[in-house]
Amino acid sequence: MDMSxxxxxxxxxxxxxxxxxxxxxxxxxxxxxxxYVTNEKDGTVSIIDSAKLEVVRTVKVGQRPRGITLSKDxxxxxxxxxxxxxxxVYDARTMELVKSLPSGQDPELFVLHPAGQLLxxxxxxxxxxxxxxxxxxxxxxxxxxxxxxxGMGISPDGKVLVTTSETTNMAHFIDTAxxxxxxxxxxxxxxxxxxFNADGSQVWVSxxxxxxxxxxxxxxxxxxxxxxxxxxxxxxxxxxxVGVRITKDGKRAFVALGPSNRVAVIDTATFKVEKYLLxxxxxxxxxxxxxxxxLFTTNGTSNDVSVVDVDKLRxxxxxxxxxxxxxxxxxxx
Amino acid sequence: xxxxxxxxxxxxxxxxxLAHLFPAAAIxxxxxxxxxxxxxxxxxxxxxxxxxxxxxxxxxxxxxxLARELRDLPPPISLLDVRPPDDGVxxxxxxxxxxxxxxxxxxxxxxLAVVQSSNAAELIADTKKQVDAGASFxxxxxxxxxxxxxxxxxxxxxxxxxxAGASDDRLREQDCRPNVVHTAPSRAMLxxxxxxxxxxxxxxxxxxVYGTEPGDEAFANALRRSAMRFGLKIVEERxxxxxxxxxxxxxxxxxxxxxxxxxxxxAAHDVLMVADESNRFGEYFPYRTFDPRPVAGTQGLVxxxxxxxxxxxxxxxxxxxxxxxxxxxxxxxxYDAWVAVRAIGEAATRSKxxxxxxxxxxxxxxxxxxxxxxxxxxxxxDWDGQLRQPILIGTEKLPxxxxxxxxxxxxxxxxxxxxFDKPETNCRAYAP
Numbered sequence: 001m002d003m004s005x006x007x008x009x010x011x012x013x014x015x016x017x018x019x020x021x022x023x024x025x026x027x028x029x030x031x032x033x034x035x036y037v038t039n040e041k042d043g044t045v046s047i048i049d050s051a052k053l054e055v056v057r058t059v060k061v062g063q064r065p066r067g068i069t070l071s072k073d074x075x076x077x078x079x080x081x082x083x084x085x086x087x088x089v090y091d092a093r094t095m096e097l098v099k100s101l102p103s104g105q106d107p108e109l110f111v112l113h114p115a116g117q118l119l120x121x122x123x124x125x126x127x128x129x130x131x132x133x134x135x136x137x138x139x140x141x142x143x144x145x146x147x148x149x150x151g152m153g154i155s156p157d158g159k160v161l162v163t164t165s166e167t168t169n170m171a172h173f174i175d176t177a178x179x180x181x182x183x184x185x186x187x188x189x190x191x192x193x194x195x196f197n198a199d200g201s202q203v204w205v206s207x208x209x210x211x212x213x214x215x216x217x218x219x220x221x222x223x224x225x226x227x228x229x230x231x232x233x234x235x236x237x238x239x240x241x242v243g244v245r246i247t248k249d250g251k252r253a254f255v256a257l258g259p260s261n262r263v264a265v266i267d268t269a270t271f272k273v274e275k276y277l278l279x280x281x282x283x284x285x286x287x288x289x290x291x292x293x294x295l296f297t298t299n300g301t302s303n304d305v306s307v308v309d310v311d312k313l314r315x316x317x318x319x320x321x322x323x324x325x326x327x328x329x330x331x332x333x
Numbered sequence: 334x335x336x337x338x339x340x341x342x343x344x345x346x347x348x349x350x351l352a353h354l355f356p357a358a359a360i361x362x363x364x365x366x367x368x369x370x371x372x373x374x375x376x377x378x379x380x381x382x383x384x385x386x387x388x389x390x391x392x393x394x395x396x397x398x399l400a401r402e403l404r405d406l407p408p409p410i411s412l413l414d415v416r417p418p419d420d421g422v423x424x425x426x427x428x429x430x431x432x433x434x435x436x437x438x439x440x441x442x443x444x445l446a447v448v449q450s451s452n453a454a455e456l457i458a459d460t461k462k463q464v465d466a467g468a469s470f471x472x473x474x475x476x477x478x479x480x481x482x483x484x485x486x487x488x489x490x491x492x493x494x495x496x497a498g499a500s501d502d503r504l505r506e507q508d509c510r511p512n513v514v515h516t517a518p519s520r521a522m523l524x525x526x527x528x529x530x531x532x533x534x535x536x537x538x539x540x541x542v543y544g545t546e547p548g549d550e551a552f553a554n555a556l557r558r559s560a561m562r563f564g565l566k567i568v569e570e571r572x573x574x575x576x577x578x579x580x581x582x583x584x585x586x587x588x589x590x591x592x593x594x595x596x597x598x599x600a601a602h603d604v605l606m607v608a609d610e611s612n613r614f615g616e617y618f619p620y621r622t623f624d625p626r627p628v629a630g631t632q633g634l635v636x637x638x639x640x641x642x643x644x645x646x647x648x649x650x651x652x653x654x655x656x657x658x659x660x661x662x663x664x665x666x667x668y669d670a671w672v673a674v675r676a677i678g679e680a681a682t683r684s685k686x687x688x689x690x691x692x693x694x695x696x697x698x699x700x701x702x703x704x705x706x707x708x709x710x711x712x713x714x715d716w717d718g719q720l721r722q723p724i725l726i727g728t729e730k731l732p733x734x735x736x737x738x739x740x741x742x743x744x745x746x747x748x749x750x751x752x753f754d755k756p757e758t759n760c761r762a763y764a765p
Contacts, residue, residue, distance in 0.1 A: 106653070124650050127434055147434045148650050166647060167704065168435040169682065184438040186682065189704040190647075209704040235747065237709040259708075
């Protein structure tokens with residue numbers, strides 16, 4: 001009896017050790033995050049394991065999925081199913097459809113309020129921003145903006161929303177307390193993305209056809225800098241900035257440059273381009289892992305995702321996904 | 334028998350259907366103005382919904398006029414090619430709405446009035462009245478001759494004519510005018526765009542068939558020029574003289590016999606090129622030629638400024654917006670008119686002025702650029718006022734490609750591989 005008990009204890013202890021070791025191993029290896037990529041043409045989401053750097057699952061979602069984000073508690077994955085005129089809510093772990101939110105016509109991109117309850121959706125065809133309560137599934141407001149709103153950025157304190165309208169060529173600053181426009185800043189042609197830096201002092205707006213990124217002072221709403229791009233041997237017309245991401249320390253920005261197949265790395269202190277990273281074809285959207293060690297890029301025409309090592313500023317892998325990958329978000333699990 | 338239409342004969346329609354017969358009535362209801370197709374002269378005024386919401390007081394107005402010359406054209410051989418009565422007008426209206434959505438933020442308001450007549454003198458007289466009343470921008474959907482007469486009538490005034498309807502190369506060349514810019518692509522641009530694609534395909538031996546209308550000869554000339562330019566060979570030419578354009582109950586029996594006979598024993602060719610700008614016989618060629626060869630030119634595979642099924646570069650959005658406004662697909666004349674009105678709007682937004690001389694100067698300046706669902710900025714050439722733009726190559730249902738094609742290089746912009754380039758221009762009068 002004693003012997004067997006000892007054996008059992010020993011076995012239990014060794015199992016515990018293995019379990020401990022295993023958990024240690026997981027902890028010391030690169031954090032495994034879950035990367036979700038919408039494939040516009042396939043109507044699917046590719047799920048990538050950031051440690052293995054491979055697609056672990058492909059899930060059918062609504063028609064023409066584009067913008068994608070996670071709820072603040074990371075439970076829900078929100079997807080703009082543009083051709084279904086809905087924002088679909090999936091359980092981020094099981095990928096079961098939880099519900100569809102009212103979204104207005106043709107939702108393309110959206111942004112969640114930092115408090116987590118309100119979703120601001122760009123309705124390209126109605127020249128509106130729709131404000132939706134994602135818990136109560138209700139539309140709280142519709143804010144008229146310029147022609148074809150797309151880019152959506154929100155200040156870290158949640159007080160100011162910026163939406164860019166692609167044909168009006170403006171960044172509209174909206175007071176989220178009153179849902180009214182407080183200012184309109186003219187930028188270059190076809191602005192597609194708006195991104196606040198972490199301290200909320202600047203908004204970066206990319207202009208796809210204009211070929212520039214405009215940095216706007218969030219307080220005065222005056223233009224601080226205009227960044228343009230030059231790639232040897234590349235026609236200027238092919239340099240089309242879309243997605244923008246700024247690191248949490250505010251020191252570095254990444255800008256996806258569309259059909260020039262490059263991501264520009266920008267020093268935010270000087271607004272100078274440090275480096276152009278060659279990625280897949282027609283790169284549009286970007287997402288950093290929570291530890292900011294990796295950057296994922298969606299390359300629409302080559303049907304893949306490039307993975308950038310942020311410390312080394314090197315492209316380390318390209319991962320085949322579905323057809324015309326569009327949006328990307330990374331979950332901290 | 335003739336169909337009164339504002340349409341350019343060389344315009345290719347991609348989508349037909351009868352839905353487009355209704356919008357005219359809808360417009361009349363919307364504006365309260367009387368409209369009957371063919372009733373001349375008619376002046377219509379459109380105000381967009383957004384304009385009404387603009388803050389009162391400080392709002393500045395920019396008046397735009399669309400001058401349409403109604404032309405007697407033979408009916409197209411396909412029922413699907415019957416023109417919508419608001420061809421071009423709907424495109425201009427959409428752009429007015431777009432301009433006003435933007436203008437709301439800048440206290441600028443854009444209005445559109447339409448004058449139309451089948452009599453050029455009358456059209457010009459009506460246009461003058463509108464200009465006297467404050468319009469400074471004229472979108473012209475008219476023949477080359479009438480565009481020139483309009484230009485002369487506006488001489489010395491702060492007026493800009495935006496030619497959205499005439500593709501004649503002479504308006505960009507020897508007959509260019511300082512007060513005219515062109516949003517419609519020239520025949521040379523269209524032919525070059527198609528030639529580049531065929532060169533890329535290596536369909537290099539062309540059998541050219543052209544009709545008897547002046548436009549057919551002009552397009553055939555443009556094709557001959559393009560062939561020379563891009564190293565393609567016209568191995569044989571034939572003129573199609575039969576009056577094939579009339580429709581009848583029955584007729585396939587004869588055409589089925591006639592087209593193979595007409596195309597028999599041609600020199601060895603890769604593609605049959607057809608020049609039939611008024612849609613009178615070209616559509617008879619695909620699937621009926623003696624040799625099994627693809628057909629391109631004004632029918633079959635065609636070059637165009639717009640395709641109603643284009644979805645790239647955000648085009649889906651404007652297609653949907655257009656369909657909601659006009660209840661029909663967007664055609665190339667709509668696009669060319671949309672671009673013209675948007676160019677004025679863009680100039681007003683960027684220069685932050687509504688004064689016509691300043692706007693005109695800005696549109697002609699190197700700083701002007703327009704995003705217009707073609708994947709790159711559109712600008713005006715400073716030697717002839719022609720809008721630089723990619724040209725779509727398409728079949729009836731889908732775009733096939735976009736020119737300039739890869740590999741056709743240019744020291745300044747590849748877009749200038751389409752049409753008459755600066756070193757070869759014969760335009761002397763245009764001043765940026």
